[in-house]
Amino acid sequence: MEESLIHNPTAFSKYFDVVARRESDRCAALLSGGFFTRIRFHAGVRLFLSSGYRDLYNEFTQYALAPRTDDAKTNLRTCTDAFAALYDKIVYNNVALAVQTRGESFSIELLTVEDEKNRALKNIARDARGACEAFRLHFGHYALNAYEVAERRFREYTCEELGELAAPMKSFPLKDKITAAQYFTEHTGRATPSHLVAIRERGKSCALEIVASIRRELLTIQDTHDLERPVFTYGLDDLLRTLP
Amino acid sequence: MHMKQTADAHTFSGSFITSRTCSVEQMPFIKVSHISEWKHDERAERRAYVIPTLHADFFLLFPSARVIISAAGSPLSHLAILAREYDVPLFLASEMDYAEVPESGICTLNAHT
Numbered sequence: 001m002e003e004s005l006i007h008n009p010t011a012f013s014k015y016f017d018v019v020a021r022r023e024s025d026r027c028a029a030l031l032s033g034g035f036f037t038r039i040r041f042h043a044g045v046r047l048f049l050s051s052g053y054r055d056l057y058n059e060f061t062q063y064a065l066a067p068r069t070d071d072a073k074t075n076l077r078t079c080t081d082a083f084a085a086l087y088d089k090i091v092y093n094n095v096a097l098a099v100q101t102r103g104e105s106f107s108i109e110l111l112t113v114e115d116e117k118n119r120a121l122k123n124i125a126r127d128a129r130g131a132c133e134a135f136r137l138h139f140g141h142y143a144l145n146a147y148e149v150a151e152r153r154f155r156e157y158t159c160e161e162l163g164e165l166a167a168p169m170k171s172f173p174l175k176d177k178i179t180a181a182q183y184f185t186e187h188t189g190r191a192t193p194s195h196l197v198a199i200r201e202r203g204k205s206c207a208l209e210i211v212a213s214i215r216r217e218l219l220t221i222q223d224t225h226d227l228e229r230p231v232f233t234y235g236l237d238d239l240l241r242t243l244p
Numbered sequence: 245m246h247m248k249q250t251a252d253a254h255t256f257s258g259s260f261i262t263s264r265t266c267s268v269e270q271m272p273f274i275k276v277s278h279i280s281e282w283k284h285d286e287r288a289e290r291r292a293y294v295i296p297t298l299h300a301d302f303f304l305l306f307p308s309a310r311v312i313i314s315a316a317g318s319p320l321s322h323l324a325i326l327a328r329e330y331d332v333p334l335f336l337a338s339e340m341d342y343a344e345v346p347e348s349g350i351c352t353l354n355a356h357t
Contacts, residue, residue, distance in 0.1 A: 007278050007296065097320055105263065105319075107329060114300055114322055144280050144301050165304075168284040172307045175329065197325065 010150045010232040012218065012239070016211070017147075019084045023091040031095070045096050053096070053191040053199060056089060057184060060202040065213055072225075073243050075217050080236060083210045090203040097196040106193040110183035112201035117142060118174060124162050125170035132159040141205075141212035149215045150232040254345070256294075257354040258337035261319045265355070266311045266333040273313070274348045279304055292351060296342050298323040298334075306332050313353070315342040 005020045006013050030041040048056075063086075066078050111119075117139045123131035140155025144165075154162065178186075180198040187195065222231040225243065234242065253270050273292035276282045279301040290310040295302050298317030303326055305312060311333040317324065319336075327334040335353055 004297070007299070094320070101320065103319070105328060106325075108325055112322070114303075114326075118303060145278060145299075146301075164284075167286075168304045168307045197322070201322065 006147045007145045009148055011235045012232050013148045013150065015080060015236045016083065016087075016149075019087050020091075023084075023088050026088075027091055027095045042099075045099050048092070048096050049100055049191045053093070053195055054184070054188075056093060057180075057195070057199050057202065059089075060199060060206050063206040063209070065209055068213075068217075072217060072221050073240055076214065076236070076240065079210050079214045079217065083207060083214075086203065086207050086210065090200060090207065093196055093199050093203065096191065097193060097200065100191060100196060101193050108197050109177060109192075109194045110180045110198055111177050112180065112198050113205045114201045115174070115177070118169060121162075121166040122169040122172065122174060124159075125166035125168075132162055135162060141208050143208075146208050147211055149211055149218060153212050153215065155212075253350045253352050255352050255354050256313050256335065256337040256340060257356070258313075258335055258339070259356045260333060261324055261336050262328050262332070262334045264328075264331045264333050266353075270350050270352050271310060272348070273351045275345050276302070276305065277342075284308070294340075294342075294345055294351075306330055311335055311353070313337055313340075313351070315340040315345075 005017050009017055030037060032038075033041070066082060068075055069078075117135075120131065120135045120139060124135055136155045136157075141153055143151040143153045145151050154165075157165070180202070183194060183198070218231045221227070221239075221243070227234070227242070231239070254273075271292050272289075273294050274282075275294045277296055279299075282305070284304070285308075288308060290308055292311045292313055293302070293305050293309055294313045294315075295305075296315050298314050298321040300322050302312065302323055306326070309332050312327065313335045314337070316338060317336060324334060326332075335355070337353075
């Protein structure tokens with residue numbers, strides 16, 4: 001079964017699947033291309049594993065969305081282009097991870113963004129004071145089936161709904177690990193699987209910020225334009241043609 | 245055909261992608277296509293879950309999972325990494341026709357070595 005980024009994608013969200021597949025296919029083509037293509041690609045990956053990975057980590061941790069304008073079409077184009085550019089880097093990092101690990105098992109020695117999200121969920125399950133607000137602040141741009149733009153973001157959930165979501169985590173023994181920032185400070189040599197997985201998950205967080213921004217834009221369009229059908233049923237190009 | 249159905253049990257063929265495995269004998273399973281379809285029940289026994297792919301959302305199944313059987317996914321995916329970390333057996337049945345799997349039943353695992 002072919003793996004998709006999204007479970008049952010709406011027409012608009014198929015854009016994200018297309019981007020993900022295009023970038024993966026591009027990397028696969030570079031890996032299996034002619035002799036010089038492969039040499040250049042592998043040289044690039046070696047440089048990335050040597051030092052470039054730290055630049056990408058910094059880029060992702062300092063990532064900021066482009067400011068919104070008053071024009072919906074401009075905002076959509078800016079966000080979708082930003083998603084494609086970002087996802088290209090996520091895929092490249094994934095390729096580097098595959099090269100670095102060469103099919104071997106490995107463990108992760110730091111807290112990724114996903115680990116931090118699960119910890120925050122556990123705090124909600126344990127009724128920790130302020131846990132709900134803290135979760136919405138740091139992980140509100142995430143969602144179930146997160147790349148599906150029609151899915152509500154966690155910041156749109158009530159505290160009760162977040163409590164239900166978090167319930168399985170109440171007694172689950174999450175492992176204690178150092179933060180990613182601390183790990184990157186202490187391990188400055190060649191990229192390890194821990195570095196690369198941390199970058200991947202941080203990149204995913206940035207990508208989901210963009211998806212959340214697109215969702216906000218689409219809901220605004222839904223409210224302010226007289227569309228013939230629900231906004232998520234339009235593909236990106238279709239919607240751009242429809243908007244004035 | 246990768247999945248055989250007998251009167252009593254379905255067999256999923258594939259391999260464990262975690263070092264932690266489990267008994268491959270008959271065990272109850274439920275199919276979870278999307279995490280929002282699943283409700284946590286503290287009183288439920290540990291069971292096998294059949295999922296379409298290794299999306300990170302399915303981490304919420306870990307506390308109640310005896311084994312997770314996925315139709316697709318990479319050993320490098322975050323869920324696979326977490327399964328190794330938390331000792332949850334993860335079985336990749338990549339030839340499974342996910343749509344043909346019933347919502348629940350009894351299954352056995354035919355693990356390739």
